[in-house]
Amino acid sequence: MTIRSNIEKTLDNAEKLNGSLNSFLKIDRDYALRRAEELDNSGAKPGALHGFAVAVKDNICTSFSQTSCGSKILGDYRPQYDATAVSRLIDDGAVIIGKTNMDEFAMGSSNENSAFGNVKNPWDLDRVPGGSSGGSAVAVASGVVRASLGSETGGSVRQPASFCGIAGLKPTYGRISRYGLVAFASSLDQIGIFGQTSRDIASLLGVIAGRDKNDSTTADVAVSDYVSELDNDISGIKIGVPRALFGEGLDDEVRNSVENAIENYRKLGAEIVDVELPNSKYSIAVYYILATAEASSNLARFDGVRYGFRAEDAHELREMYMKTREEGFGAEVKRRIMLGTYVLSSGYYDAYYSKAQKVRTLLKNDFLSAFEKCDAIITPTSPSTAFKIGEKSDDPLSMYLSDIYTASANLAGIPGISIPCGLSSEGLPIGVQLLGPAWSESKLLCLANRFESEFPLSKKPEYFV
Amino acid sequence: MAMIKEEDIRKIAKLAHLEITDEEVALYTPQMADIVGYVEQLNELATDSVEPATGGLTPEGEATETKRRDVIEGSLGQQLALDQAPTPSHGHFRVPKVL
Numbered sequence: 001m002t003i004r005s006n007i008e009k010t011l012d013n014a015e016k017l018n019g020s021l022n023s024f025l026k027i028d029r030d031y032a033l034r035r036a037e038e039l040d041n042s043g044a045k046p047g048a049l050h051g052f053a054v055a056v057k058d059n060i061c062t063s064f065s066q067t068s069c070g071s072k073i074l075g076d077y078r079p080q081y082d083a084t085a086v087s088r089l090i091d092d093g094a095v096i097i098g099k100t101n102m103d104e105f106a107m108g109s110s111n112e113n114s115a116f117g118n119v120k121n122p123w124d125l126d127r128v129p130g131g132s133s134g135g136s137a138v139a140v141a142s143g144v145v146r147a148s149l150g151s152e153t154g155g156s157v158r159q160p161a162s163f164c165g166i167a168g169l170k171p172t173y174g175r176i177s178r179y180g181l182v183a184f185a186s187s188l189d190q191i192g193i194f195g196q197t198s199r200d201i202a203s204l205l206g207v208i209a210g211r212d213k214n215d216s217t218t219a220d221v222a223v224s225d226y227v228s229e230l231d232n233d234i235s236g237i238k239i240g241v242p243r244a245l246f247g248e249g250l251d252d253e254v255r256n257s258v259e260n261a262i263e264n265y266r267k268l269g270a271e272i273v274d275v276e277l278p279n280s281k282y283s284i285a286v287y288y289i290l291a292t293a294e295a296s297s298n299l300a301r302f303d304g305v306r307y308g309f310r311a312e313d314a315h316e317l318r319e320m321y322m323k324t325r326e327e328g329f330g331a332e333v334k335r336r337i338m339l340g341t342y343v344l345s346s347g348y349y350d351a352y353y354s355k356a357q358k359v360r361t362l363l364k365n366d367f368l369s370a371f372e373k374c375d376a377i378i379t380p381t382s383p384s385t386a387f388k389i390g391e392k393s394d395d396p397l398s399m400y401l402s403d404i405y406t407a408s409a410n411l412a413g414i415p416g417i418s419i420p421c422g423l424s425s426e427g428l429p430i431g432v433q434l435l436g437p438a439w440s441e442s443k444l445l446c447l448a449n450r451f452e453s454e455f456p457l458s459k460k461p462e463y464f465v
Numbered sequence: 466m467a468m469i470k471e472e473d474i475r476k477i478a479k480l481a482h483l484e485i486t487d488e489e490v491a492l493y494t495p496q497m498a499d500i501v502g503y504v505e506q507l508n509e510l511a512t513d514s515v516e517p518a519t520g521g522l523t524p525e526g527e528a529t530e531t532k533r534r535d536v537i538e539g540s541l542g543q544q545l546a547l548d549q550a551p552t553p554s555h556g557h558f559r560v561p562k563v564l
Contacts, residue, residue, distance in 0.1 A: 077549055078549060079549075080541055080545050080546070080548060080549070081541075172523060173521040173522065173523060173526065174521075174522060174523055174525070174526040174529075186521075187520045187521035188521055211529070213533065216531035217520075217521070217522060217526060218526075218529070219522075219523060219525045219526040219528075219529045220525070220528075220529040220530070221525050279510070282506065282507060282510070284503075285503060285504040285505075285506055285507050286507065288500060288503075288504055289504055289507075296481060300482070303482065304551060305550070305551075305558050305560055306549070306550055306558055307549040307550060307551075308549070308551075309551075310551035310552070314561055315561055315562070316561050316562050316563070316564075317560050317561050317562065317563045318482075319484075319561070320560065320561050321482045322482050322483060322484035323484055325481075325482050325483050325484070326483055326484040326485060326486075329483070331489075331492075334478075334481075334483055334485065334489070334493075335493060335496065335497070337481045337483065338474065338477045338478060338481055338483065338493065338497065339497060339500060339501075341477050341480050341481040342469075342473075342477050342497070342501070343504075345477070345480065352504065354517060355507050355508070355512060356504075356507065357517030357518050357519060358512035358515040358516070358517050358518075359507055359510060359512065359515075360517070360518040361515050361516055361517060361518045362510070362512070362515060364518060396496055396499075396500065397496075397499050397500055397503055400500075410521075411518075413521045413522070413523050413526075438523040438524075438525065439523075439525065
């Protein structure tokens with residue numbers, strides 16, 4: 001088997017399923033086949049990902065393809081450079097096969113905010129795949145690729161991983177370079193990884209993690225050999241359960257399935273302890289102040305001057321800015337830009353933005369205290385299974401609350417992984433989340449790997465290659 | 466508790482360089498009021514003695530040396546930098562008249 005023939009099969013699968021699932025915005029057949037041929041002809045094996053097909057979320061810059069951010073305002077924008085995560089994958093021998101659909105500028109939890117049509121959940125086409133990295137989640141869940149890149153600001157990898165029945169990792173803030181990841185909320189954003197299993201995630205993380213001089217927020221912390229540490233013993237690892245978060249708003253089937261997962265971890269030798277995260281219930285409020293404030297500033301650059309879409313018929317500069325942004329941005333992006341502008345505006349800054357920064361400190365301290373008692377914390381990933389398309393699209397606040405279990409990790413800068421822990425009575429996947437202290441990715445992947453090996457899901461989605 | 470009114474939405478949109486329509490004002494006003502009402506639950510917490518968290522960095526990230534020597538390194542160059550502009554002209558980004 002040549003790499004070319006493998007990649008050709010992958011591309012055929014992507015094209016075959018895309019009509020139903022809409023997970024790819026662009027399938028880069030010519031580029032991917034050319035790259036595969038180069039690898040076949042070179043003879044050398046640059047790294048462990050030699051010939052490995054990867055899909056990349058369309059807010060991560062690729063010089064050989066488009067980067068639309070799921071937005072009309074960028075459209076077929078073609079970056080002048082590759083994101084560091086992308087160039088490290090390519091240098092290791094991976095083949096990027098295409099760019100995946102997403103909520104516009106990563107703002108959403110359902111993929112209904114894409115300017116290019118929503119992604120469908122391969123378990124049930126009437127349901128959302130989660131968001132904002134829904135396309136990358138579905139590319140993996142439908143079996144097209146074993147792994148893909150997404151991005152996280154408040155749960156945008158873990159939540160769709162949960163809805164689609166796959167593994168999804170949000171690393172520690174500063175673990176993976178954000179160079180070339182189009183900024184949404186810079187103090188929260190991280191590139192994340194989806195895998196059919198945590199082994200796939202480990203193999204990508206080891207390649208793309210680490211200090212990058214082009215991102216001053218990457219930390220000088222040694223990168224572990226995540227793959228070889230996957231099979232470490234988990235007996236005696238302390239897993240904390242924040243019981244107070246298992247109450248109101250949590251779907252009964254999700255609660256039962258997560259309780260069952262906790263019991264299974266106990267059987268595998270982990271020690272289960274109670275922990276408290278008293279301020280977690282405030283995480284969505286803090287998140288929607290800080291994330292929108294940062295977004296209102298970051299998205300100021302989309303004004304029709306240097307790249308992407310420009311509105312016609314504007315006679316002076318300010319009019320051109322306003323028309324371009326009005327026509328180029330979708331409703332959710334405008335809503336968040338306005339919310340961010342409001343919380344930063346004169347007279348409201350202290351009441352909202354400063355207040356939220358202080359509560360962020362309390363959230364961080366909650367985790368520091370909890371991790372004195374345990375090595376990892378277990379919670380549901382999302383309060384429900386995948387909801388129906390259209391079910392929450394008219395009620396932004398209700399949509400925001402689907403990130404209630406995930407946003408606190410972004411605010412605290414800690415890593416988290418979601419893995420499937422069961423199927424609902426309707427046959428939809430349920431996800432369980434493990435959170436760990438900063439730089440504990442290896443331990444989280446190890447815990448995830450052990451669970452996946454012992455308790456795999458009993459079936460595949462309806463749409464699977 | 467702040468009350469969000471239609472005139473607030475128009476003012477915010479202007480600050481954010483968004484030329485929103487009357488229909489959007491009608492849509493966003495109750496939604497924004499709803500969201501702002503929700504985030505005001507933070508007022509339950511006493512935070513006078515709490516330091517604000519000003520970024521996402523971990524202690525290890527804070528400790529990482531990020532300065533570099535002040536020497537010129539390669540850059541995109543004018544042609545490539547203008548490559549994605551809607552209407553580049555004579556080595557510049559062209560825009561409608563400013564005044």
